Amino acid sequence: EDWHRIVRPGEFSIGPHCDVVYGHSVGNINFHVPLTSVYGTNALYTESYPDKEDWHPLTAENVGIGYIFDGARCLHFSLENTTDTTRVSLDFRIAISLDDDCDDDDGQDAKGDATKDTLCTPTILKDRFEESGPGYYDNVIVRIGGGGTPESDISNDDSFVVKLEPEHRLLDPDKRVGFPFK
16 A cells, blocks of 8 residues: 655644554554655654654655655654645555565465465464454564574464563553544
């Protein structure tokens, strides 16, 4: 899915959010490619790592400078554009996978276990927290089997998604964040 975003002076695009709130998987990576000069309040703001809350603008003086960020887990937003410049950008997400075959095999068996060399099977991309409906979490660990360490309590064959309880919890979203929160 791709978006051509246009944010005119006096407008804003969207309030603070993580993409998992809108049903996107933690297995997605966001790309933000400004097609106009981006600076100050016409920029997209994001944190550099989940829970860090070190907001910084993704600025670009020249067309074609793009950004990759973890929009699934990192809060990002735009402010009211108080500049005289309209921001136009191409924003899109990709699902992380090593499998580039275009055949009918989706890379998993009937139980949802990986049968190909993939980073994220469709089962993992539809993560277990998202399946329960709209929700919000700050940080998770996603592990796909086969990468355990000998010291680990977890079998090398297990895959899992675990919610981490952060030391400093973010506020639960409400109507200020927008749909689906009221």
